[in-house]
Amino acid sequence: MLQFEDVRYKVVVKKASKWGCTFGMKAGTDKEILHGITGSVGAGEMLAMMGPSGSGKTTLLNVLGGRRSNPQWLTGSILYNDVPYTKNLKRRIGFVTQDDVLFPHLTVRETLTFSALLRLPDRFTKDQKLQRAEAVLAQLGLQRCGDTIIGNQFLRGVSGGERKRVCIGQEILINPSLLFLDEPTSGLDSTTALRIISLLHKLAHQGRAVMATIHQPSSRAFHMFDKLILLSDGYPTYFGKAKGAMTYFDTIGFTPLIPMNPADFLLDLCSGNTNDVSLPPNLQQRKKSIASQKQKITPASVPGTPMTLLGKDVKKYLADCCEHQISTWDRTKSLQNQKLQQNLKHLQAVVSEKQQWPTTWWDQFIILFMRGFKERRHEYMSLMRVLQMVLSALLAGSLWWHSKTSTFRQLQDQEGLLFFMGVFWGYFPLFTALFTFPLERPILMKERATDMYRLSAYFMARTLSDLPIEIGLTIIFVVIVYLMANLRHGFLSFIYTILAVCLDVTASQGVGFCIGAAIMDVQKASTLASVIVLGFMLAGGYFIQNIPPFIGWVKYLSFQAHTYKILTYIQYEDAVNVRLHGDLANSVLALAVMVVAYRAIAYISLRRMKISV
Incomplete structure (x- = not known):
């Protein structure tokens, strides 16, 4: 169970010098990019974080995943099964990044096998680790491409969807209770993206809590999520059941005027775009006021100008409504969480946490050595590389064929x-x-x-x-x-x-x-x-x-x-x-x-x- 309350995160924005370079940069100012985010996700649930580009989805995911834990810039309450974040907890959390970072020359089976050997603790034997890798291979439906190399943009390998499943497989090897994913459908076609969401849905219903950022899912994919957090410029605009999002926005005055994908409708709202959307009375009046004022200054032929001016008002209205719509249960639970966190702070300060590694140094060295050797052998032992060395040697040997040292010039040669x-x-x-x-x-x-x-x-x-x-x-x-x-x-x-x-x-x-x-x-x-x-x-x-x-x-x-x-x-x-x-x-x-x-x-x-x- 992951619970978070009033999460705020700041960054330092440095000002460049007058020459436009980073040398001699002036002292920066603090900028808050997450503004009081509250939510929760439990075992068996899949939560989606949606919002336009730059709304803070990835930052929030990194914060909740323990990847932005600087107390100077992070405030709020984040509890994992009623326990604050610890270093040892990091190894029990799965985190799939947006980019598929994999070795291109390793096969799918080799990739999962090396991950299993490195990540599973020593209480597992080597055979058990190998069996775990094979089980994940079967669970994700990757047996068919198990002996195919990963590949990259220059080397043909598995498909984009299979590569994403390999990345997910690396994380579920440790059987995490909490799985984070950053844009798992990025760059995939709609059919492959739906398969990835279906896979995550199955993983969540096996007893895991799954949290994923997603930009613009299809209608079928959207309805697979149990919960939804909607962000706009770092502010929360909705948290609750995904299926209840349309009803909620209808109650506060926003209704699509034409049939729309729920994800498209929600993203338009968070972007401040109100085309083909009914507005609450006060915003409708504001829209008319802006339009009439703009017509006096700008030619009426300029399309969309009132909508642009109205965008900030819409975003602010959504954020204010969300703040007042947090349920009584969430507020009560939130207060309990804050109290529990304060009780655990002293315990965290007193008990020094000893870093626990899954395997010994020597085992890590051997596994990484073998992985590096297998990855690089394709480059070093390629026909072109060997041919390059042999031809260079033959060329040098021919130029200095049976060289002598009888004279000074021959010695120089x-x-x-x-x-x-x-x-x-x-x-x-x-x-x-x-x-x-x-x-x-x-x-x-x-x-x-x-x-x-x-x-x-x-x-x-x-x-x-x-x-x-x-x-x-x-x-x-x-x-x-x-x-x-x-x-x-x-x-x-x-x-x-x-x-x-x-x-x-x-x-x-x-x-x-x-x-x-x-x-x-x-x-x-x-x-x-x-x-x-x-x-x-x-x-x-x-x-x-x-x-x-x-x-x-x-x-x-x-x-x-x-x-x-x-x-x-x-x-x-x-x-x-x-x-x-x-x-x-x-x-x-x-x-x-x-x-x-x-x-x-x-x-x-x-x-x-x-x-x-």
Whole structure:
């Protein structure tokens, strides 16, 4: 049972500087966007929140779902089975966002299976979790597409309705007693939307309380809802039984003059549009007054002008009527709720709540690692990706075919190959890692909002799941180039070369993770990464030796420079006159520090990212 009374929510509206930019923004003012919303929904009921765009539906849903819990901006009484909101309660509430945030390369079955393994507590065995995923698959009618990938706008997969059912399935895996949905029919055709509403109706009548925002349902879908909250500019205009809404508005003077879908009629009223609607006497008189005054100023040919001026009066009238129409039972119950909440405040302040995770850190790491590996293998192990690596290796091997070091020019040519290997395997892994966190941010925010796993487990799994395939491709590349270019003979030299390039790959990945996590914008991160990679390459020790002191520090941060030194040392350690002998130990240590340091910065950046859905 969810009960809420006089819920109010504010935001800070900041004023931009006179230059129109965010730098130096002036102190903002508080703006209340929810104005005293009251309502309730119990087990077995489905409540719809309707209103025009910008009326506060999603904000109210987030507030009631515990996603906007800042006490500085939120006031009112919200109780869940007579208990205030707690962190542990968050894991027992299902919340389906408007956007279908899913991994495109995972199948429907894999998506639900990984969610079950992560969200169901340890008291369930692995087999029980898998059975639960299969049961939800059957309950939602997804067996037919169980082995079909989710897909996205660039990759063909399941349909929009099936994708929405997968999102709902992820939430009902935990068998929540309260299920929130934000625009579950958005972007769907009327037939598919009706199927989604029918599914929610069944889920509610199985003993759950279901609350959904919905913009403009069909007449059949509207009558499936048990209760209705109607909003207009953040003010409540109706709360009660959905089937009683038309009767209520008829009693206060609003009646459709032509046959209309109830949802269309209600949304028109909340928007202030009174075309084809009878008005109460006072508003009818107001309409005539506005029309007569307007005719004196504006040509009569301007259509709809009186209606526009009348809109604010209609909205205010609806809000005032709603305020006075709260039933005696609701008011009495509301007072009891407020008293109960005040009694529990002291208990909440005294008892510190220990965060409980569904599974252990190690289990989370293993599950997330496998999920990340399965999702990314399609990109790394695709025919085009493997072909790219092999053809690049064959091209490099052909250009440096059986290279020699007999003369200084031949030695220069072979050094160019070593530098190319460091640059090549510093570029591709960096830009692949660069997009990881910006592209996965919606999924990370969605899953972290429900405390599905620890951030550290996700970070370790996500940064390590790419390495096996990336290193595998690296080894293939080095083997081809090493043999074709006739580099230094000897098993140890060959192994050291592979290890050096793999260390280069790991360090460059760290730089990509760091930039992506710190900026979280693909375009900006790509621009910055391009400049950084260019600077590291130029300071890599091949193009220029005498770098001016004021910019000489760049070479110490360049993983390409250290890789070049290590590869040069491996190939020419026995030579007498080597232009770049290098310090092997210092370069290896520098790369090892980069592997850890850049990832640490990336993790700190993710930790500071605001989780808000």
